[in-house]
Amino acid sequence: MPLAIVIAATKSCRAEFHPKAWAGRIQSDRGADPLDKEDMKPSTATNPENGLSQILRLVLRELNLFYSRDVNGVCLLYDLLHSPWLQALLKVYDCLQGFKEKKLVPATTHAQTLSCEVVGILRETPKSPEIQELKQILQDPHFKALLSAHDTVAQKDFEPLLPPLPDNIPESEEAMRIVCLVKNQQPLGATIKRHEMTGDILVARVIHGGLAERSGLLYAGDKLVEVNGVSVEGLDPEQVIHILAMSRGTIMFKVVPVSAPPVNSQKMVYVRAMTEYWPQEDPTIPCMDAGLPFQKGDILQIVDQNDALWWQARKISDLGTCAGLIPSNHLLKRKQREFWWSQSYQPHTGLKSTISISMEEEDDMKIDEKCVEADEETFESEELSEDKEEFVGSGQKFFIAGFRRSMRLCRRKSHLGQMRSRLCGPSAPGAPYEEVVRYQRGPSDRHRLIVLVGPSGVGVNELRRQLIELNPKHFQSAVPHTTRSKKSYEMDGREYHYVSKEAFESLVYSHRMLEYGEYKGHLYGTSVDAVQTVLDEGKICVMDLEPQGIQVARTQELKPYVIFIKPSNMSCMKQSRKNAKIITDYFVDMKFKDEDLQEMEDLAQKMEAQFGQFFDHVIVNDNLQDACAQLLSAVQKAQEEPQWVPAPWVSSDSEC
Numbered sequence: 001m002p003l004a005i006v007i008a009a010t011k012s013c014r015a016e017f018h019p020k021a022w023a024g025r026i027q028s029d030r031g032a033d034p035l036d037k038e039d040m041k042p043s044t045a046t047n048p049e050n051g052l053s054q055i056l057r058l059v060l061r062e063l064n065l066f067y068s069r070d071v072n073g074v075c076l077l078y079d080l081l082h083s084p085w086l087q088a089l090l091k092v093y094d095c096l097q098g099f100k101e102k103k104l105v106p107a108t109t110h111a112q113t114l115s116c117e118v119v120g121i122l123r124e125t126p127k128s129p130e131i132q133e134l135k136q137i138l139q140d141p142h143f144k145a146l147l148s149a150h151d152t153v154a155q156k157d158f159e160p161l162l163p164p165l166p167d168n169i170p171e172s173e174e175a176m177r178i179v180c181l182v183k184n185q186q187p188l189g190a191t192i193k194r195h196e197m198t199g200d201i202l203v204a205r206v207i208h209g210g211l212a213e214r215s216g217l218l219y220a221g222d223k224l225v226e227v228n229g230v231s232v233e234g235l236d237p238e239q240v241i242h243i244l245a246m247s248r249g250t251i252m253f254k255v256v257p258v259s260a261p262p263v264n265s266q267k268m269v270y271v272r273a274m275t276e277y278w279p280q281e282d283p284t285i286p287c288m289d290a291g292l293p294f295q296k297g298d299i300l301q302i303v304d305q306n307d308a309l310w311w312q313a314r315k316i317s318d319l320g321t322c323a324g325l326i327p328s329n330h331l332l333k334r335k336q337r338e339f340w341w342s343q344s345y346q347p348h349t350g351l352k353s354t355i356s357i358s359m360e361e362e363d364d365m366k367i368d369e370k371c372v373e374a375d376e377e378t379f380e381s382e383e384l385s386e387d388k389e390e391f392v393g394s395g396q397k398f399f400i401a402g403f404r405r406s407m408r409l410c411r412r413k414s415h416l417g418q419m420r421s422r423l424c425g426p427s428a429p430g431a432p433y434e435e436v437v438r439y440q441r442g443p444s445d446r447h448r449l450i451v452l453v454g455p456s457g458v459g460v461n462e463l464r465r466q467l468i469e470l471n472p473k474h475f476q477s478a479v480p481h482t483t484r485s486k487k488s489y490e491m492d493g494r495e496y497h498y499v500s501k502e503a504f505e506s507l508v509y510s511h512r513m514l515e516y517g518e519y520k521g522h523l524y525g526t527s528v529d530a531v532q533t534v535l536d537e538g539k540i541c542v543m544d545l546e547p548q549g550i551q552v553a554r555t556q557e558l559k560p561y562v563i564f565i566k567p568s569n570m571s572c573m574k575q576s577r578k579n580a581k582i583i584t585d586y587f588v589d590m591k592f593k594d595e596d597l598q599e600m601e602d603l604a605q606k607m608e609a610q611f612g613q614f615f616d617h618v619i620v621n622d623n624l625q626d627a628c629a630q631l632l633s634a635v636q637k638a639q640e641e642p643q644w645v646p647a648p649w650v651s652s653d654s655e656c
């Protein structure tokens with residue numbers, strides 16, 4: 001099994017890596033640059049008119065002539081050359097060129113010594129406020145540090161002093177490579193293993209972005225011969241690690257290079273983690289310290305998939321760091337399956353609380369149903385006035401569909417059903433990683449569907465209503481379907497789409513229902529087409545959904561952006577929900593009890609644990625105004641800024 005060389009390592013490295021070699025490379029790269037030809041001189045510093053940005057101006061002037069004639073491709077080229085970013089880039093390039101050619105020479109390479117001498121002289125001169133101030137400045141630690149940095153640069157003293165290479169390298173060791181690394185606080189970024197047949201100690205893998213990889217001198221497959229002059233022949237990997245851990249300052253490796261260093265030609269892939277992973281809890285990981293922990297929903301950049309079992313990845317929130325080991329798709333799936341089987345055969349003590357909650361809720365429902373008004377018409381009238389479905393905004397009368405009590409209670413019941421089904425056992429694991437790409441909605445593209453998710457009573461509908469009321473011409477709900485008959489004051493397509501049971505079921509069977517459920521013997525649900533209707537009008541469709549409906553909505557056509565509305569802590573909730581009302585089967589709303597708030601918190605935790613990977617954004621609904629402002633900003637970002645979305649939602653030509 002490979003083991004880690006987790007040592008602190010270097011500021012720089014040497015051996016085959018020599019500054020001159022780099023200089024040569026830079027030289028040849030410059031030689032190949034067409035912009036560096038003689039006719040481009042003199043430089044921008046001496047004559048800014050000849051700089052690249054000036055050349056660009058001339059090209060643009062020429063192109064201008066063709067632009068008006070619309071010759072193929074010219075407009076595109078014109079726009080590209082005219083783009084502010086390119087112009088800015090060229091200006092920066094000009095400045096850098098100018099700086100390079102100024103060939104600045106330091107006035108002194110020993111500013112520190114000079115400063116000490118001045119302080120000595122000042123001590124002997126008569127005191128005056130100016131002399132005191134100058135002395136203070138020269139003795140200030142920051143100023144001293146500045147002079148020290150100046151001298152380091154002026155003396156070109158960049159490299160740490162490395163020990164000389166051994167003189168007595170025998171002829172036969174020509175194929176050896178000697179690598180010197182200087183220890184600092186970074187990990188080396190490589191793991192070692194013992195070859196099963198030969199017993200050789202080999203570099204097992206080199207971590208991307210780590211010191212070993214950046215040195216360009218150590219490769220997976222290199223055979224370790226010596227570490228700091230100690231032969232590793234016959235040693236265990238643990239013993240080698242011990243030598244490394246004990247080393248101070250420079251570490252010198254003698255290696256026999258692998259005949260064909262591996263080339264990583266793989267495309268960089270980005271994935272969303274659909275599960276969590278903790279290397280500390282995984283005894284099978286080749287090197288625990290090299291592991292990358294992640295949580296559901298994290299976006300990972302996969303940089304190396306060469307190993308079928310262990311990939312190398314970075315979190316996009318931390319791209320500057322070196323990569324870490326994560327289980328490959330195949331391995332993580334296997335681990336999930338094993339875990340699932342082990343869970344499935346255990347009694348589900350952990351779900352006990354869910355059972356009791358569900359049973360209590362079910363009982364509550366039964367009592368509620370008994371108390372329900374016999375006259376449905378009265379009940380619905382109450383619903384109409386109470387849910388403020390009509391309002392006047394900017395002098396116009398607006399109707400907001402999708403807030404009806406029956407629809408919401410039906411949704412809640414379907415959620416209970418879902419909780420009950422979970423009692424049969426945890427659901428089988430899905431794919432552990434989902435490939436994602438950056439997606440930026442184009443100006444002519446339809447808006448993304450905004451889905452609000454949250455535990456019952458947290459304020460999903462309140463926030464949705466407030467958002468729509470802010471700008472009803474821009475934000476809208478989808479009109480739900482129902483199989484119940486239309487009331488005298490209702491209009492088909494306004495409160496609901498009234499359809500027959502057969503028509504409703506046909507929508508369900510053809511997968512055109514995002515969610516649906518039954519309430520008092522009638523079916524209620526929201527269809528994909530109802531959402532499409534809103535989107536086709538150029539509006540932003542805002543809907544609330546039970547979390548188990550998210551996966552159904554996650555399609556290329558709707559590209560939903562999912563916002564989780566989360567309760568804040570109990571004490572804040574008690575305070576902010578003093579006058580809030582919970583929606584029940586009674587036609588009078590009830591105040592929140594402590595148990596309701598506790599249940600909301602528990603449910604929120606369960607939702608996050610089970611569906612957190614689908615949440616694009618989380619809003620804590622404490623202060624209503626703040627939450628509403630956050631919602632508005634999140635919705636705007638979802639429509640106007642690039643976001644990570646599943647790769648199949650985007651064809652390659654519209655990626656950004």
Ligand SMILES: Nc1ncnc2c1ncn2[C@@H]1O[C@H](COP(=O)(O)OP(=O)(O)OP(=O)(O)O)[C@@H](O)[C@H]1O
Binds near residue numbers: 456457581621
């Ligand atoms: N931040 C808040 N501060 C105070 N009261 C709030 C806040 N958010 C929501 N409320 C109130 O809480 C109550 C429940 O909110 P809402 O009806 O939006 O719940 P919900 O999440 O839609 O759940 P359900 O659909 O099960 O009713 C309402 O009276 C609402 O006005």
